[in-house]
Amino acid sequence: MIEISPDVRRPDLPVSRSELRRLLAASLAGLGLSGKSLGLRVVSDPEITELNVRYLGLPGPTNVLSFPVGDPDQPDYLGDIAISAETVAREAFLYGQDPARHLARMLCHGILHLAGLDHGPRMFSLTESAIDMATR
Template sequence: MTISLEWYDEREPAGGTNEAKDAGWQELLERLLKLAGEAEGVEAGVVSLTLTDDDGIRELNREHRGLDKPTDVLSFPMREPGASEPDIRYDDEYETVEYETETDAGEESEWEGDDGLAADGFDPFAEMLGDIVISVPRMYEQAEEYGHSPERELGFLFVHGFLHLMGYDHMTEEEEKAMIAKQEAVLSRAGLSR
């Protein structure tokens, strides 16, 4: 099992999917997710990332936080901080499903075998860790404001969002220092230090 990224781009096509793919953002964020997961001891799970614009993130910010303004990143964890994973219980009559490794035409199917993993490594039963939403216009503005690359800012926002999914926060000075140190350590390992 691995930690994986589901990728969505809600922006208009002119500033959306092609830009993100051409800039190598998906590969960058998958690498950051792996590094952040390793740092937090997370070996498996799925993180959903949505790229949006200021209007899209403003709507989510208003709906979920009661703040009628755009922000740079929002995180929506699937588990409450400190909650343990639920126990999985099986009936005595639980039946397993075996997947064929070849189709009738002799071609390989989308399944590798009976481990439940698709040929591309996707695990349909992996735990959903949560959702991260990033405003791309805000990311560009902040990169310019802070004097670093858009990739560095995107990485910062993504790792920040991931740490929120893991239960970290920055409500006190101590929490903020700890969270920033963790973010910078991951970004540094990825070659995105300031």
């Protein structure tokens, strides 16, 4: 399921449902997780700030939040991801990166957290190789 908050309007990011569906499928395939599913919500900075405070106790916006499910009755459902379109666009500008590629990076990062990986060299390597597949 893909949801886009009504206040998200980013012409510099691929945030239509069809673009996100393609990016999500390519990202899952690039990470070796074809056949798995997740919920994806693209939100604004105020909405991700609210989630960040509520679930992690951290102030301010962040780029991506992952909420793993781990339900044995639904082994193919990884969980839910929230991505702030505003933060991703801002970071892409600050880092001098293509906004669509940075969105793919954040999506892959979130998916890997759902799959149980933590920050580190393996996550970085998997993310970078999956981005190449997802953004072709």
